[in-house]
Amino acid sequence: MPTTHPFLLYGATGYTGRLLARAANERGLRPILCGRDEPRLAAMASELGLEYRVARLDDGLDEALRGVQVVLHAAGPFSSTCRPMVDACLRVGVHYLDLSGEVAAIEGVFQRGAEARRRGVMLMPGAGFDVVPSDCLALHLSRQVRGARRLVLGISGLETISRGSFRTLAEGAGQSILIRRGGNILGIVPGSLERELDFGSGPRPSLAMSWGDVSSAYYSTGIPDIEVYCDAIPALRMMVMANRWFGGGLASDAGRLGLELQARALPDGPTGEQRAGRQGVIVAEVEDAAGRRLRGRLRTPEAYGFSCTTALALVERVLAGDLETGAQTPARVYGPDFVLSFAGVLREEF
Structure with missing residues (x-):
């Protein structure tokens, strides 16, 4: 089996998670699939030739993050799911990305910015079409x-x-x-x-x-x-x-x-x-x-497809060490022209 990249895709069996897993494979990334439904995870991992780990948000996250550099969190609603994952990432020292477009969830992440800087971790919500x-x-x-x-x-x-x-x-x-x-x-x-x-x-x-x-x-x-x-x-x-x-x-x-x-x-x-x-x-x-x-x-x-494109591009940046610790937004770290690096994007002023 090809080497797994040190990035964990949580919520891999959901609709967007499945799109992300397949898109990652097409980019040559080898995510560790993670979630709470072992039969569905095992089937997907077998189909894609990937490693999987089973963990609930209230149990087993620290072990699931072993050897991981970055988490892409795709299990919503994020107002209830992002906090336990952010907690685990800060405990273990893993960078955090998610696909949230929820105001309360993003605000909650930014309240952890100072702690993230102290621990050398980047927290970046809104890695997809939102936002x-x-x-x-x-x-x-x-x-x-x-x-x-x-x-x-x-x-x-x-x-x-x-x-x-x-x-x-x-x-x-x-x-x-x-x-x-x-x-x-x-x-x-x-x-x-x-x-x-x-x-x-x-x-x-x-x-x-x-x-x-x-x-x-x-x-x-x-x-x-x-x-x-x-x-x-x-x-x-x-x-x-x-x-x-x-x-x-x-x-x-x-x-x-x-x-x-x-x-x-x-x-x-x-x-x-x-x-x-x-x-x-x-x-x-x-x-x-x-x-x-x-x-x-x-x-x-x-x-949905563009969310996969942007989120996985951000994962690649983080895996390459291109990041800023603390709570961050995509445009602030990677610039307003980051979105123009993708095919099919057109910007105009009027």
Whole structure:
């Protein structure tokens, strides 16, 4: 069997984890597959010719990290899964990457920044489509508008989501939408903040969402006022309105059971045919105190595939020793042009 690289892929049997494992193999990486479901891990490891280790987030992580340099954590929802993995990485001295796009999870990681520096560990949440392209675009524009006070980001291309992504969205039932004002994170009523954004085919209605950049973009750019919007496709609008009017019920035990049953009824994730030919589009606008504005747009390949591309590129950087200790964002460490190194990415200003 070829030599295993000292990198652990946790959550390897989930939808995105399986995509990552196969993409890693295609890049010549040899991750150690890890998770809690031994039969599924064994089958995948046999298929790909990889090593696997079994560990739960509450048991066995330190042993699973033996001989590992970096973890790519792909098991969400990250609001409940990232803390035990970060704890283990800090105990053992392993660098941490994840695919989180959750504001609370990213904030929680950044609260561990000082401890990570002391231990010589890098913690980098948001290594996928959440938040690499938006982080890079935000930093690119902010460097051209010195003293920018306001950042607006828009996300399009999320028409199909995995079962795990649905569970992450369902966790927000009954909760406020998060934005940043004056450097502080605030909650607003779902559906109460809407604007039109141009994703390339004219202005489209977009709804404010609790997206990871509300946290990460602040650490990358220092901009104190941040809002993130998603293209208001019908399914998203229905979900936001249901949260606004029935959030209390959805957040109850019965409501959460209903959401979980709905999640179980969904396919594991979009098929290769459903993902083929799709694009992600990020738009951004920065504004300074004098009202000077600069807008930009970034086109990427389809979100799930692009998450694999960016996350594995970051793994390779870390394995090569190209990193900064502490809690970090992708654009701050690797620069706003990092995203332009990938095929199919186009950036424009307007």
